[in-house]
Amino acid sequence: MRLERPISTYSSAELEALVIRMVRLDANWKSANPKPCRIRQINRMVELDDTLLLPGGRWLLLLNRESSSRLTVIDLDTPSMDEQILAELGDNSLEEDTSYWRMFASTYESSPMLAWDVIVYKSGEVDSYTFREIFSHGPSQILRCI
Structure with a gap:
């Protein structure tokens, strides 16, 4: 498992x-009867085109199908699990628009922080959005795009 930030930035209590x-x-993973560590329920009223749990299991990316498509993220480690908008992607206001959004992610290995490249x-359509170095940092972390 890769740490979210350089090891030198952690206190001894955090490392422990x-x-x-x-x-x-x-x-638990190697157990004959593994038990879920935690179950989180996300109540949503908006139709989604795609979801992606980023490696590490903390961040859930959502592609929302609303009048304007959005790439949003939920931090599954927070009690509130509020969505944060990462990017506005385009207009879905045409009723005959039957297209859908998809995304893929890979870990950005050369970053000192835990980071991902996400292609949406x-x-x-031929065009795509590439979000390079989506990363989290600090004790009360926020995911952001560069």
Whole structure:
């Protein structure tokens, strides 16, 4: 598992908590009867085109199909799980618009922080959006696009 930020930025208490969490998760994963560590419910009224859980399991990306398509994110480690808008993608106001959005992500290995490259594209179109270095940082982390 890759840390979200350089190891030198963690306190000894934070590192101890991370190691304990990793050991427990590993033991649960290898168990004959693994138990979910946590179950979160997301209540949504808006139709989604795509969802993507980023590697690490903390950040959930959503492609919202509203009058204007949006790339949003939910931090699954927060109690409120509020959505944050990362990008406005385009207009879906035409009723005959049957296209849909899709996305793919890969970990951006050369970043000192845990970061991802995310490609978002609309069906039937050649153009795509590339969000390079979507990353989180700091103790009360926020995901942001560069």
